[in-house]
Amino acid sequence: MCDLIIISFFINRSNIWKKAFHFSAAMAKSKFEYVRLFEVDDRCLPNTWIVVRVDGKGFHKFSTEHGYEKPNDIKALSLMNRAATSVMEEFKDICLAYGQSDEYSFVFRKETQAYSRRSAKLSTNVCSLFTSAFVYYWNEYFPTIKPRYPPVFDGRTVLYPSNQNIRDYLSWRQADCHINNLYNTTFWALILKGGLTPTEAENKLKGTLSGDKNEILFSQFAINYNTEPEMLRKGTVLVRRKVPVALPNGGTREKSQIVQEHVDIIGDEFWNTNTHLLTLT
Ligand code: GTP
Ligand code: MG
Numbered sequence: 001m002c003d004l005i006i007i008s009f010f011i012n013r014s015n016i017w018k019k020a021f022h023f024s025a026a027m028a029k030s031k032f033e034y035v036r037l038f039e040v041d042d043r044c045l046p047n048t049w050i051v052v053r054v055d056g057k058g059f060h061k062f063s064t065e066h067g068y069e070k071p072n073d074i075k076a077l078s079l080m081n082r083a084a085t086s087v088m089e090e091f092k093d094i095c096l097a098y099g100q101s102d103e104y105s106f107v108f109r110k111e112t113q114a115y116s117r118r119s120a121k122l123s124t125n126v127c128s129l130f131t132s133a134f135v136y137y138w139n140e141y142f143p144t145i146k147p148r149y150p151p152v153f154d155g156r157t158v159l160y161p162s163n164q165n166i167r168d169y170l171s172w173r174q175a176d177c178h179i180n181n182l183y184n185t186t187f188w189a190l191i192l193k194g195g196l197t198p199t200e201a202e203n204k205l206k207g208t209l210s211g212d213k214n215e216i217l218f219s220q221f222a223i224n225y226n227t228e229p230e231m232l233r234k235g236t237v238l239v240r241r242k243v244p245v246a247l248p249n250g251g252t253r254e255k256s257q258i259v260q261e262h263v264d265i266i267g268d269e270f271w272n273t274n275t276h277l278l279t280l281t
Contacts, residue, residue, distance in 0.1 A: 042119040049110055049160040050117065051169060052126040056102030057152040063102075065148050070192070071184035072232045079134060079141040080104060081236050081260055086133035087126055088238055088258050095277055098170055098265065100177035100235030102153075104130065107166065119157040127155030163278045171266040177235040179210075182225060185232075186213040189221045230262035237261045239274070 044050050056062060068076050077099075084104045088094050093112035098105045106126055108114065115121035131153045138147055160166040183205065190201035205213065217223040225233075241259045244252040263270055271278065 044117040044119050044122075044157065044159055045161075046117070047110055047161075049166040050108040050112065050122060051105050051158045051160060051166070052108070052123050052155055053103060053105045053158065054127050054130045054153040054155045057154055059102035059151075062151055066142070066145055071181070071188040074229075074231070075141040077231060077236070079137060081238070082137045082141070083130050083133040084236075084238055085258050085260075086136075087130050088240075090129055091126065095240070096170075097238040098173055098235060099238075100173065101180065103173075105170070105173055107170075123155040123157045127153055130155075166278070167265075167271065174235055174265055178233060181228075181232055182210055182213050185223070185225065185228065186216055189217060189223060193221050234262045234264060237263060237265060237270075239277070 063073070063076065066076075080099050080102070084097050084099050084106070087104075087106060088097055091106070091108070091114060093109045093114050094106045095109050096107045098107075108122070115125070131151065134151060134153070135147065158169075160169055187198075187201050187205060190196045190204060191198060194201075196204065204216075208216075214225050217225050238258055238260055240256050242254040243257045243259070245255045245257075246252055265271075
């Protein structure tokens with residue numbers, strides 16, 4: 001023991017050792033190291049909601065080339081939901097996700113420390129996993145169609161400081177879903193069932209309000225828009241819920257699972273029954 005202390009004393013004091021250490025440190029920090037200074041610190045403000053939204057690039061073309069049903073393809077939307085579930089399985093700090101059409105928004109807990117809250121790290125990792133999961137599970141939803149080219153999704157990180165802001169953001173996306181879906185449902189009914197050309201259908205819908213579109217659907221095509229599938233009218237909300245799972249030797253136990261819900265998130269009801277989503281943990 002005493003010998004060890006004496007040896008370490010000499011090593012620590014030795015100039016040879018100091019020089020060698022300095023030399024290796026200098027080697028580790030090469031003269032090129034300074035380029036790191038060009039990297040900007042993009043850490044998101046603390047205590048703010050972080051939303052990463054991914055959106056399909058050129059999905060107008062992608063959906064046509066892959067024979068998506070018009071105006072909505074349940075298989076394609078289900079594949080989006082599957083890819084989003086993969087993202088939530090990986091990133092436990094995502095408390096809620098909302099998807100419609102070719103886009104998905106992922107809401108990270110206000111206090112998340114994932115990737116030290118670095119904006120680009122968050123958006124690129126989420127976007128990359130979403131895209132690879134979309135391709136990975138493609139075959140389960142489109143078993144007879146091979147992807148004609150690799151699909152691309154863009155991703156962005158946006159911060160929302162207050163609970164009202166994050167609710168308004170999600171309301172904005174769901175209102176967008178409603179407006180587009182009502183328009184597309186009427187537009188394609190006029191073409192596929194009414195025999196109009198796309199230009200004629202577009203002209204017929206110019207300047208119409210939602211009540212007018214509901215009326216066209218009901219009077220001309222006997223479609224009650226309010227009974228259309230909720231996934232199409234409201235989009236999909238992914239949240240974690242405790243659900244009972246069966247045990248091998250009988251009985252059940254509660255397990256946290258990611259579930260899909262097609263519910264209104266604009267009104268208060270969803271938030272009043274899910275108060276935990278907006279409170280700090
Ligand atoms: P960028 O996002 O700007 O690259 O353009 P985009 O072509 O992806 O258009 P945008 O994201 O604004 O809209 C998504 C488009 O995807 C819609 O306009 C539709 O053309 C298409 N799309 C999404 N879901 C469906 C679907 O279920 N069925 C069909 N037929 N098309 C869909
Ligand atoms: Mg798009």
